[in-house]
Structure formats: structure tokens, C-alpha cells
Amino acid sequence: MKKLTVIIGLVCSGLVVxxxxxxxxWTPFDPRKVDGPAxxxxxxxxxxxxxxxxxxxxxxRLLVGAQTTxxxxxxxxALAAVIGVPLGVFVGMGHRxxxxxxxxxxxxxxxxxxxxxxxxxxxxxxASVTTAAVAIGIATIPVFQRMARAATLTVMSQDxxxxxxxxxxxxxxxxxxxxxxxxxxxxxxxAAASFSMAILAEAGLSYLGLSAPxxxxxxGRMLHDANLYAAPIQAVIPGVAxxxxxxxxxxxxxxxxxxxxxxxxxxR
Amino acid sequence: MALLRAATRRVVIFLVTVLVASAVIFxxxxxxxxxxxxxxxxxxASPESVDALRVQWGLDRPLALRYLEWVVGMVHGxxxxxxxxxxxxxxxxxxxxxxTAWLVGxxxxxxxxxALPLGLVGAMGRRRWFxxxxxxxxHVGLAIPVFFVGAILTIIFAVKLRWVRANGYVPLTTSPGxxxxxxxxxxxxxxxxxxxxxxxxxxxxxxDVLTEDYYRTARAVGxxxxxxxxxxxxxxVATSVVTVxxxxxxSLLVGAILVEQTFAMPGLGSLLxxxxxxxxxxxxxxxxxxxxxxxxxxxxxxxxxxxxxDPRLKRGGRS
Numbered sequence: 001m002k003k004l005t006v007i008i009g010l011v012c013s014g015l016v017v018x019x020x021x022x023x024x025x026w027t028p029f030d031p032r033k034v035d036g037p038a039x040x041x042x043x044x045x046x047x048x049x050x051x052x053x054x055x056x057x058x059x060x061r062l063l064v065g066a067q068t069t070x071x072x073x074x075x076x077x078a079l080a081a082v083i084g085v086p087l088g089v090f091v092g093m094g095h096r097x098x099x100x101x102x103x104x105x106x107x108x109x110x111x112x113x114x115x116x117x118x119x120x121x122x123x124x125x126x127a128s129v130t131t132a133a134v135a136i137g138i139a140t141i142p143v144f145q146r147m148a149r150a151a152t153l154t155v156m157s158q159d160x161x162x163x164x165x166x167x168x169x170x171x172x173x174x175x176x177x178x179x180x181x182x183x184x185x186x187x188x189x190x191a192a193a194s195f196s197m198a199i200l201a202e203a204g205l206s207y208l209g210l211s212a213p214x215x216x217x218x219x220g221r222m223l224h225d226a227n228l229y230a231a232p233i234q235a236v237i238p239g240v241a242x243x244x245x246x247x248x249x250x251x252x253x254x255x256x257x258x259x260x261x262x263x264x265x266x267x268r
Numbered sequence: 269m270a271l272l273r274a275a276t277r278r279v280v281i282f283l284v285t286v287l288v289a290s291a292v293i294f295x296x297x298x299x300x301x302x303x304x305x306x307x308x309x310x311x312x313a314s315p316e317s318v319d320a321l322r323v324q325w326g327l328d329r330p331l332a333l334r335y336l337e338w339v340v341g342m343v344h345g346x347x348x349x350x351x352x353x354x355x356x357x358x359x360x361x362x363x364x365x366x367x368t369a370w371l372v373g374x375x376x377x378x379x380x381x382x383a384l385p386l387g388l389v390g391a392m393g394r395r396r397w398f399x400x401x402x403x404x405x406x407h408v409g410l411a412i413p414v415f416f417v418g419a420i421l422t423i424i425f426a427v428k429l430r431w432v433r434a435n436g437y438v439p440l441t442t443s444p445g446x447x448x449x450x451x452x453x454x455x456x457x458x459x460x461x462x463x464x465x466x467x468x469x470x471x472x473x474x475x476d477v478l479t480e481d482y483y484r485t486a487r488a489v490g491x492x493x494x495x496x497x498x499x500x501x502x503x504x505v506a507t508s509v510v511t512v513x514x515x516x517x518x519s520l521l522v523g524a525i526l527v528e529q530t531f532a533m534p535g536l537g538s539l540l541x542x543x544x545x546x547x548x549x550x551x552x553x554x555x556x557x558x559x560x561x562x563x564x565x566x567x568x569x570x571x572x573x574x575x576x577x578d579p580r581l582k583r584g585g586r587s
Contacts, residue, residue, distance in 0.1 A: 239416035
């Protein structure tokens, strides 16, 4: 059962990565070329997945869309981890006042969902992929901060930390040599989960037209542009793509977590 | 005494949090380098006309002063006026607020109602096909964006079957029947995704009970598995669901914003998106503040509720 989960996760997320890579060098058609007479073509040949309202090849747009999806996910998660993890470790290693301040700041950010934060940022800076990625990243900081803090607290209660402390090793060195390597697995699992949340948030933003500009194909935008009456299949294709990507990284994270935590393995 | 002190502390923290949140929202919307006046007039506008517009909108005054005005105004129920139309933000928020409130207000209890059986079955059959398939289904449901659920429901029930109209909104007072018909699909979309989210917490809550001694005792004295799980598990589940209710409100609001777009409903989400496109900053920060304050308030109330039920405090311990 567990193996099956991981395999499905690997296949789904692998598909997205492969699609993005392939689209860098080849797409069946130009993903931006408008072809009036070919509009709303059903799936078939030469348009494998049909065409949209402008006669643009859907398969090509789908492949290119994977790029934006992964890009936003990577940037958002990296940003959140780079800021959130050091904060969490610092607080977890025991500064009480800083801990309280960081906890309250996290509460505020938690009340600001990624999508809402991105909407606010888009109002100030204008909508773009960068705005979307940064907003989703900022909104994800508290998730990493809390996870890193909790994991750090566990590590800090170990005897080898005490041994390091009494032998006079400075806190910074302990953090890098002992704490970070021990909390990395937990953070890896969190990264996979956050990655899929970022994909979902980006899809929502581009669905609202607040991410990439019209000319850049994104899955959310494709779904928004689809005409549900004339060609419903054109809404189903990008929707399934988003779901596959999100499910893939979710399952991957779950699989790794179960592998790392034997208690969970037994119980579920 | 301890209870009173802990409650006071929470009230103070809540007020400070809301204030800081307002500063964050104002900071994002007003203090970032994007120049609204320039953006409104376009890149080709002369510097004089841009400056004139700034003066007209009051953007030339210090940031801190504008922030203070905004906050003091909000305390008095005045969210300022749109730069573009001069219309007061409160009057623009009113009608959409009703739409979004209905969406969220109906979706929250319904998704809880749907999540309970899903989680119960998922926990009970966690090593058998029906539990595993329910669990797998909630996993898949979590991965589907709410607007895609909305699109699928529209294709099935509005395009193919033609049972409902999938567009717009009619106030309850105008026509209760039309009101209900237009709300069915949007609410269903949110509920489907939200129930999958909650079902995982419910399932985990029930599974915890399965390994408890009191559950074993209940089984030993002849209770059926379902009865034991339900009677003992529901308390455990209630606690974990209450914990995530603030988080849930945040994701319900996000769901509402997206679903309003799918079904062309004139709610807060549509107002917000439209205001962002027009760069109507006062409307953006007003609606943003309202949504964030709602989430913070619910979190605060959950906190207070915990205080009321936490027996440690009654005995005078620390919170």
C-alpha cells in the first residue's frame, strides 16, 4: 500500500517535470500561435488535445504551463525555507522574547492566506509570476518556521546537545553541526507538501488573472479561458493537470514521511 | 483569577495582532514602490499630471498620517473612499459581503456534516477496501482546485443536464427559489473540497481513539465497534476540528474568492479582483482587512473557547 502511494506520487510529479523539460526544447505546435479556423477543435490529429477558443494547440500550452507551475513552486518553497528554517531554529534553540514575537508574527501571516497576500501584492506591484511566487513564498514562511521550531525543540532535548553545550561549543556551531542535519528530513517532507500547496495557490492566482500575463500559458489561465459550453474538454484538461501535479507532490511527501516515521507506518 | 488574567492577556494579544495586521496590509498596498497615480494615467503621462493626481488623492501626504487616518476611520466604521470613483468603501462592500457570507456560512456547517461520515468510515475501515478507498478519495479531492470542481459541476449540471443556472446571484429577499438555485453549485464546489480537507482531521481523531484503553473496555463490555468509535471518538474529533476552524475559515474564504469567479457571483472576491485590476487601493485594503480580521477573530474566539474548557486553568495552573 505504502509502496503504491510512493509510486503514484513519483509518476505524477515525474510527469510534470518531464513535461516542463520537454517543453523547453520541443512542443507540437507554437503555444502562442493563433489559428482562427482551427478553434475549438476536439482532441484528435494533429491537435492531440484539441485547440482553445483562439485555435491555439492545447497540448503545447499544457506542456509549457508545467514550467510556470514548477517555477513558482520552487521559488516559493525555497524562499519560505530560507527565511522560515533559520527563524524556527533560532527560536527553537531558546530565545523566549524572540519566540513570542515570531509566534505572533506567524499568527498574522497564517491569517493571510497565500492567495490573499498575492492579491494584495498584485494590487501594489502589478500582477506577474514573480509577484505570485514571492507572495506564496512569504505566506508559507510560518509553516516552515513552526515545523523547524518543533523539530529543533526535539533535537535540543538530546544528551549530545547538552554534551556539546557543556564543552563550550557556541550556539551557532551547534545549530549548523547538530540541529540542521537532524531536522532536514522533517523539513524535506514539509517542502513536498508546501510545494503542492504552492502549485494550488499559483493555479488559483492565474485563474483569477493575477499571475503570468495573458501571453504566458498557465494551467489556471487555461481553465479560466475555457468555454464550458462550446468545448468543456478544454477546462477538464488543465484541471486534471493541476490535480495530477498537486496529488503527485502530496503523495511523495506522505510516502517519505511514512518511511521516516515508523509509528505512522504501523498505525495507518 | 488565573482565568481572568489569561483571558485579558488573550484580548490584548488579539487587539495588538489586528493592529499589526492592519499595518502589514497598509504597508503592502500603499508603501510598496508601485506608483498608483502613474499606473492609472499610463506610462506616457506628464510628470505634472501625475503629481496633480497624487495631490488630488492625498498621496503626497506622509505615509504614517494616511495610515493613522485609515485605522481611526475603520474604528468608526469608515473604511475610506475609493480614489477612482470617490464612492465610500463601506457602501461598496455591503452587497458583496452578503454573497460571500452566504457562501461561507452555508459551506462551513455542510462541509463538517460531510466530513464526519467520511472520516468515520475512513478510520473504521483503515485496513479494508472501503476505508482505504474513502481515504484515497479525500486525498484526490484535496488535490483538485475548487474552481475545477466548480467547472466540472457546471459542465454536468448546467451544460449537459440543464438542471440549474450556473451564473450570477439573486438576493434571498428578491426570490428565495432563485437564490437557492444559484447557490447550489458554488456551495457544493466549496463543500466537496473542504470536506476532504476536514475528513483527514476527523479520520485522525477517530484513529487515535482506536488504540485507547477506554475503547478496548467499551468493546469488552459488548459495545459494537461503530458505537464505541462514535461515542468515544466524537469528543476527540470535536477538539481537533475546533483547532483547525480558524485555518478552515481562511481556506473557505479563499475558496469563496475563487468560486465567485467561476460562477460570476458579485461577492467580496469579485470586488477584490476587480479592484486589483483597476488598482483601486482603498477598496483592496478595505476588503483585505475585513477578510484578515474575520480569520483573526475566529482564531481568537477559538482560543477563548479553549480557555473556557481547559480544566487546568480552573485549578489555578498556567495556561
